[in-house]
Amino acid sequence: MNTQSGAERVRPVSETSAIKPVKCVVWDLDHTLWTGVLAEGDDVVLKPGLGDVLYQLDRRGILNSISSRNDHADAMRKLAQFGLAEYFLYPQIDWGAKSVGIAKIQSQLDVGMDTLLFIDDQPFERDEVRAIHPSVECVPAESYVDLLDHPRLRAAIMTEDAGRRRLMYLHEQARRQDQECFVGTPEAFLATLAMRFVISRAQEADLLRAEELTIRTNQLNATGITYDSDDLRRLMASPMHSLLICELSDRYGSYGKIGLALLEHQAQYDYIRLLLMSCRTVSRGVGSVLLTHLMQRARVRGKGLRADFRRTDRNRQMLVTYQFSGFREIERCDDRRTVFEHDLAVVQGFPPYIDVLIDY
Amino acid sequence: MREKIREFIMANVNVDEDTAVKDDDNIFRLGYVSSLFAMRLLNFIEASFAITVDDEDIALVNFSTIDAMAKLVGKYRTYS
Numbered sequence: 001m002n003t004q005s006g007a008e009r010v011r012p013v014s015e016t017s018a019i020k021p022v023k024c025v026v027w028d029l030d031h032t033l034w035t036g037v038l039a040e041g042d043d044v045v046l047k048p049g050l051g052d053v054l055y056q057l058d059r060r061g062i063l064n065s066i067s068s069r070n071d072h073a074d075a076m077r078k079l080a081q082f083g084l085a086e087y088f089l090y091p092q093i094d095w096g097a098k099s100v101g102i103a104k105i106q107s108q109l110d111v112g113m114d115t116l117l118f119i120d121d122q123p124f125e126r127d128e129v130r131a132i133h134p135s136v137e138c139v140p141a142e143s144y145v146d147l148l149d150h151p152r153l154r155a156a157i158m159t160e161d162a163g164r165r166r167l168m169y170l171h172e173q174a175r176r177q178d179q180e181c182f183v184g185t186p187e188a189f190l191a192t193l194a195m196r197f198v199i200s201r202a203q204e205a206d207l208l209r210a211e212e213l214t215i216r217t218n219q220l221n222a223t224g225i226t227y228d229s230d231d232l233r234r235l236m237a238s239p240m241h242s243l244l245i246c247e248l249s250d251r252y253g254s255y256g257k258i259g260l261a262l263l264e265h266q267a268q269y270d271y272i273r274l275l276l277m278s279c280r281t282v283s284r285g286v287g288s289v290l291l292t293h294l295m296q297r298a299r300v301r302g303k304g305l306r307a308d309f310r311r312t313d314r315n316r317q318m319l320v321t322y323q324f325s326g327f328r329e330i331e332r333c334d335d336r337r338t339v340f341e342h343d344l345a346v347v348q349g350f351p352p353y354i355d356v357l358i359d360y
Numbered sequence: 361m362r363e364k365i366r367e368f369i370m371a372n373v374n375v376d377e378d379t380a381v382k383d384d385d386n387i388f389r390l391g392y393v394s395s396l397f398a399m400r401l402l403n404f405i406e407a408s409f410a411i412t413v414d415d416e417d418i419a420l421v422n423f424s425t426i427d428a429m430a431k432l433v434g435k436y437r438t439y440s
Contacts, residue, residue, distance in 0.1 A: 284396075287399075
């Protein structure tokens with residue numbers, strides 16, 4: 001009956017951490033992106049094939065940014081002439097140290113330092129960045145021709161969500177600017193977003209994204225266990241299971257598919273084997289929406305509700321979500337797994353600032 | 361300590377500004393409390409009183425009233 005025990009699906013750590021995908025490539029400009037030195041009045045020329053490299057990276061959902069010593073306005077004007085300005089998020093173009101620019105990019109994108117790759121023709125600049133940020137991979141300018149075959153840039157999964165990633169960061173930039181000007185509690189700001197949260201059954205087209213979510217999600221992930229799309233396809237077809245996927249959108253645009261839950265239907269219990277929400281949504285107050293739906297669903301069907309939880313060094317927020325929703329630990333297993341149960345006596349409604357649609 | 365917690369709650373929960381939250385009021389019954397608020401409340405308590413709450417103590421019951429939070433903070437302060 002109970003075949004989906006969490007432990008057997010854990011992959012060896014070495015297998016998942018050996019190739020940590022790069023999330024953002026940080027480009028130098030002079031003699032790296034183009035030939036020549038802009039500030040010295042050269043008529044700079046884009047390196048051959050570079051536009052295509054940027055385009056392909058972007059399609060894979062890998063972001064691009066800039067750390068360059070130049071005049072910001074001049075450099076951006078030149079990039080616009082090449083038709084490339086829109087590809088770069090949070091470009092850091094000034095006369096300061098590159099390690100400082102890279103720290104800003106990392107903090108603005110809110111990604112791990114070890115997911116950045118820096119490309120620059122000057123050994124001095126690469127050494128300066130490496131000295132301050134040892135986890136940033138630094139490569140020389142000429143390696144751009146092989147960049148698309150770099151193992152850490154090939155590991156990315158091609159999904160519709162990946163292709164929209166840069167746009168979603170741009171939307172997020174706009175939201176943040178508006179939020180900074182907003183006076184009131186975070187909840188009051190959320191109410192201005194007109195958020196819509198749709199919960200549906202996962203379809204074939206969702207499976208790659210679902211796999212990607214299990215790999216990329218750390219903070220709001222109940223178990224940290226990864227599933228590949230074949231595992232998920234099997235579970236999707238199983239009458240014993242429900243695989244649910246969520247999409248969030250607001251007046252700025254869609255956040256894409258951002259939530260995933262795997263329910264195992266037992267005789268007396270609905271058992272949550274997997275629950276995660278993308279870190280894109282952390283500040284949106286939707287972390288408990290899917291969980292609330294699962295609670296309401298179990299209660300309506302007269303079932304109990306249990307959940308697997310495995311503490312990792314990054315998922316404290318998921319622990320808070322479960323425990324503040326009223327789940328209690330009933331069993332602690334050997335493999336660092338905990339079983340939570342909710343008595344469903346009191347089930348909170350959905351947040352007032354979000355429109356939830358159950359589409360299945 | 362209680363005043364500091366009360367101030368945070370008054371500023372972050374949609375309650376009537378004229379009625380002060382009492383020490384034994386269950387704040388989770390006063391109005392809608394989001395998962396976002398739960399995390400902020402925990403961060404606020406930890407940062408304001410320089411403590412780190414253990415996993416076992418991250419429970420609704422320890423954060424539902426000002427009294428409960430004061431007791432929780434007291435427990436960690438005795439340890440240090």
